[in-house]
Amino acid sequence: MLPLSSHPAHPPGECPLLQVQNLTKVYPSGTVALKDVSFDVDDREFLVVIGLSGSGKSTLLRCINRLIEPTSGRVLWDGQDITAAAPAELRSIRRQIGMVFQQFNLVRRSSVLTNVLSGRLGYANPWLSLIGLWPPTERERAMRALERVGIADKVNERADALSGGQQQRVGVARALMQEPRLLLADEPIASLDPVLAHSILQYLEQLNKKDGITVICSLHFLDLVHRYATRVIGLKDGIKVFEGLPQEIDRKRFKEVYGEEAQEVRAASLEAA
Amino acid sequence: MKPTPPARRSRLVAVILSTIIPGLGQGWLGEWPRALGVFLATVTALGATLWYGKPGWLVIPAALWVWNVFDCLRLPRGAPLWLATLLWLGMAYGIGWQATEINPRAFIENSERARSVFRPMLEPDFFRLRTEVRQGWVEVEVPCSSAPPRAEHTVEAVTVRVSPDCASLNEALIVTVEGLWPNEPTQVFWSTPIGDIKLVGGQYNAMLLVTSDEAGKITALVRVPPSAQDAMPDPTLPLKHRVYVEQERKIGGIEISRNGGYILQGIYETLALALLTTTLGAVLALPLSFPAARNLMSGHAVTFFIYLVIRTILNILRSIEALIMAIIFVVIVGLGPFAGMLALTVHTVAALAKLYSEVVEGIDPGPIEAVRATGATWLQVVRFAVIPQIVPLFTALTIYRWDINVRMSTIIGFVGGGGIGYFLWQWLVLNDYRAVSSCFIAIAVVVLTLDTFSARVRERLG
Ligand SMILES: Nc1ncnc2c1ncn2[C@@H]1O[C@H](COP(=O)(O)OP(=O)(O)OP(=O)(O)O)[C@@H](O)[C@H]1O
Ligand SMILES: [Mg+2]
Numbered sequence: 001m002l003p004l005s006s007h008p009a010h011p012p013g014e015c016p017l018l019q020v021q022n023l024t025k026v027y028p029s030g031t032v033a034l035k036d037v038s039f040d041v042d043d044r045e046f047l048v049v050i051g052l053s054g055s056g057k058s059t060l061l062r063c064i065n066r067l068i069e070p071t072s073g074r075v076l077w078d079g080q081d082i083t084a085a086a087p088a089e090l091r092s093i094r095r096q097i098g099m100v101f102q103q104f105n106l107v108r109r110s111s112v113l114t115n116v117l118s119g120r121l122g123y124a125n126p127w128l129s130l131i132g133l134w135p136p137t138e139r140e141r142a143m144r145a146l147e148r149v150g151i152a153d154k155v156n157e158r159a160d161a162l163s164g165g166q167q168q169r170v171g172v173a174r175a176l177m178q179e180p181r182l183l184l185a186d187e188p189i190a191s192l193d194p195v196l197a198h199s200i201l202q203y204l205e206q207l208n209k210k211d212g213i214t215v216i217c218s219l220h221f222l223d224l225v226h227r228y229a230t231r232v233i234g235l236k237d238g239i240k241v242f243e244g245l246p247q248e249i250d251r252k253r254f255k256e257v258y259g260e261e262a263q264e265v266r267a268a269s270l271e272a273a
Numbered sequence: 274m275k276p277t278p279p280a281r282r283s284r285l286v287a288v289i290l291s292t293i294i295p296g297l298g299q300g301w302l303g304e305w306p307r308a309l310g311v312f313l314a315t316v317t318a319l320g321a322t323l324w325y326g327k328p329g330w331l332v333i334p335a336a337l338w339v340w341n342v343f344d345c346l347r348l349p350r351g352a353p354l355w356l357a358t359l360l361w362l363g364m365a366y367g368i369g370w371q372a373t374e375i376n377p378r379a380f381i382e383n384s385e386r387a388r389s390v391f392r393p394m395l396e397p398d399f400f401r402l403r404t405e406v407r408q409g410w411v412e413v414e415v416p417c418s419s420a421p422p423r424a425e426h427t428v429e430a431v432t433v434r435v436s437p438d439c440a441s442l443n444e445a446l447i448v449t450v451e452g453l454w455p456n457e458p459t460q461v462f463w464s465t466p467i468g469d470i471k472l473v474g475g476q477y478n479a480m481l482l483v484t485s486d487e488a489g490k491i492t493a494l495v496r497v498p499p500s501a502q503d504a505m506p507d508p509t510l511p512l513k514h515r516v517y518v519e520q521e522r523k524i525g526g527i528e529i530s531r532n533g534g535y536i537l538q539g540i541y542e543t544l545a546l547a548l549l550t551t552t553l554g555a556v557l558a559l560p561l562s563f564p565a566a567r568n569l570m571s572g573h574a575v576t577f578f579i580y581l582v583i584r585t586i587l588n589i590l591r592s593i594e595a596l597i598m599a600i601i602f603v604v605i606v607g608l609g610p611f612a613g614m615l616a617l618t619v620h621t622v623a624a625l626a627k628l629y630s631e632v633v634e635g636i637d638p639g640p641i642e643a644v645r646a647t648g649a650t651w652l653q654v655v656r657f658a659v660i661p662q663i664v665p666l667f668t669a670l671t672i673y674r675w676d677i678n679v680r681m682s683t684i685i686g687f688v689g690g691g692g693i694g695y696f697l698w699q700w701l702v703l704n705d706y707r708a709v710s711s712c713f714i715a716i717a718v719v720v721l722t723l724d725t726f727s728a729r730v731r732e733r734l735g
Contacts, residue, residue: 065646067642067645067646091648091649092648093648094645094646094647094648095648096648097646098646099643099646099647101639101642101643103639104639105637105639105640105642105643106639106640106643107640107657107658107661107662108637108640108662109661109662109665110657110661114657114661118643118647118649118657118658119647120647121644121648121649121653121657122647122648122649124653126650126652129653129656129657130652130653130656132656171643174643174647177647178647184646
């Protein structure tokens with residue numbers, strides 16, 4: 001294991017924003033996707049999770065907001081146990097945690113506006129939202145979120161009429177509607193070309209730095225880890241094999257995470273962008 | 274150690290075996306797949322020829338038999354396979370041709386009938402030129418009573434007078450008419466007390482036509498038709514017959530003919546029937562489509578069993594032709610549109626439930642996950658992530674089904690299901706090929722319109 005010296009210390013008595021304790025997930029098929037994973041996340045951190053395909057990154061992120069039920073272990077949100085929360089409690093925790101996906105996960109046939117507004121469902125009046133009625137203030141909020149990611153002009157387009165980069169920006173705007181304290185981003189750029197990848201990550205960085213939103217983001221490219229992360233966790237076969245600052249992760253550490261046989265994944269074009 | 278190589282076995286014995294039972298020799302020499310093929314080919318050829326009683330075709334099984342012996346003789350290379358294949362296919366094709374009684378000569382031999390069918394079809398009976406009619410009539414006693422009433426009668430402007438006031442069969446009458454349109458051809462005909470129309474022109478075989486004069490008058494000689502008292506129980510009893518005069522002139526423009534009106538009515542009924550069955554079918558298919566979706570039901574053994582049962586029932590129902598179902602329902606609920614409606618509805622439920630469930634199976638779980646992550650309730654997830662994914666496709670499929678149902682209900686009308694098909698059936702029976710062809714045209718127009726419309730809508734929704 002690695003030295004924990006790099007782990008940011010927090011003042012005594014104040015608990016971290018998120019605590020993941022001994023998290024284990026075994027799928028019904030028998031696959032052990034996470035094995036006894038523990039770490040803390042402080043407010044305003046930009047935590048990057050790296051690991052090979054199949055190492056359990058998506059499973060980890062989804063266990064945090066319980067889109068996937070963990071097999072054992074606990075996840076504490078502001079000291080409150082998410083894993084033991086009743087449905088209503090869980091929903092009110094979820095609305096504070098935005099999520100951005102690799103495949104964008106937009107409703108392709110719905111308009112951009114409807115997709116963005118759906119990010120507000122956790123706050124909306126349940127009955128009015130069911131008939132698709134949104135107060136003007138929420139529509140304005142949606143417009144502001146779209147302006148923030150620079151695609152306000154696409155508001156009435158169908159989601160599938162947009163390019164990949166634009167769709168992911170809609171995804172970010174949808175998460176913004178939640179006014180989240182934490183943003184989970186599961187390989188948000190894996191389906192995008194390098195230039196677009198940077199622009200999406202810059203939005204996340206801006207949210208992190210300006211708005212003070214904590215970010216947990218899984219990534220593939222080491223270069224990007226160095227550029228954006230404030231702290232890094234490495235997963236391998238569901239086990240946490242690295243935790244530390246981005247500068248601590250060199251070729252050697254990288255091989256630990258990605259396996260001896262792996263070549264370093266470099267995206268030289270990213271540096272140019 | 275290998276077992277005795279089949280090649281060592283006696284070729285002669287093999288040939289004898291094959292001569293007794295085709296393929297046996299090949300089998301004895303170790304070529305089992307070949308043996309089975311040869312056996313089946315010969316037996317099916319022989320069986321088909323005997324079953325359909327075509328002794329001439331026995332040539333082929335015989336040839337296959339010979340081929341089989343030859344094949345056995347030449348093993349391991351064998352006789353050319355293509356020859357056997359060709360022989361067998363020749364048998365299948367030839368007997369098939371005769372069994373389905375394909376007879377192209379029938380077209381030519383019955384050219385007279387073909388013409389009597391197709392000629393009227395070239396003049397579909399849907400529109401006619403607009404005309405107006407002026408008509409008058411008068412009653413005449415046949416035979417005379419002791420005091421016949423005066424034979425004069427006025428309808429609107431038209432006054433018809435016959436003298437004498439009564440007559441017996443074949444006797445002459447003078448018909449004078451006033452108040453007709455001037456210079457127009459006027460039809461004169463006879464109507465018996467039971468309403469039979471009798472012609473009085475020529476040898477009682479043509480319409481009597483008289484042109485009116487400047488003043489709108491005609492005078493005509495009419496003989497009482499010899500058949501005027503046919504079917505009368507007592508020919509000595511004086512009864513009131515009528516003499517009609519009728520003018521018809523074109524007033525410009527066209528209007529829908531009587532059959533055209535029936536066609537419109539039939540088309541309307543058909544569209545309504547199709548709409549009704551589609552709506553009803555869709556409503557019933559909706560709740561069935563979810564338990565028929567594999568992705569929702571494969572989680573648990575019990576749910577998977579339910580899925581299998583529902584899918585099987587739907588598949589069986591779908592494979593029964595709607596027309597046959599209609600006939601079955603006719604037996605149960607009697608002749609009429611209701612039987613057709615039931616059959617179409619059942620068929621629609623089965624077809625739509627399957628199609629809907631395929632939509633549900635193809636649903637993208639991504640948006641569901643994303644909306645769940647926002648803290649939405651279950652209902653909100655359904656409303657914002659599930660419904661937008663399925664509703665456009667459900668709608669498109671339903672419209673497509675309506676399209677199909679319009680076509681199907683045309684056919685189902687044949688068994689008394691109502692709508693245009695029922696009229697079509699009657700006109701076919703009555704040999705009214707003008708009406709039949711207008712029916713065809715009307716159906717084609719409706720189906721093409723609906724086709725285009727539903728394709729458009731589906732394109733927009735898809
Ligand atoms: N629904 C599931 N059922 C069974 N096994 C699963 C399921 N989802 C993931 N797994 C397995 O769990 C392991 C971890 O998967 P996960 O998707 O979390 O990895 P990942 O790091 O996100 O990979 P990738 O980079 O390919 O997205 C893999 O071995 C995967 O096959
Ligand atoms: Mg993943």
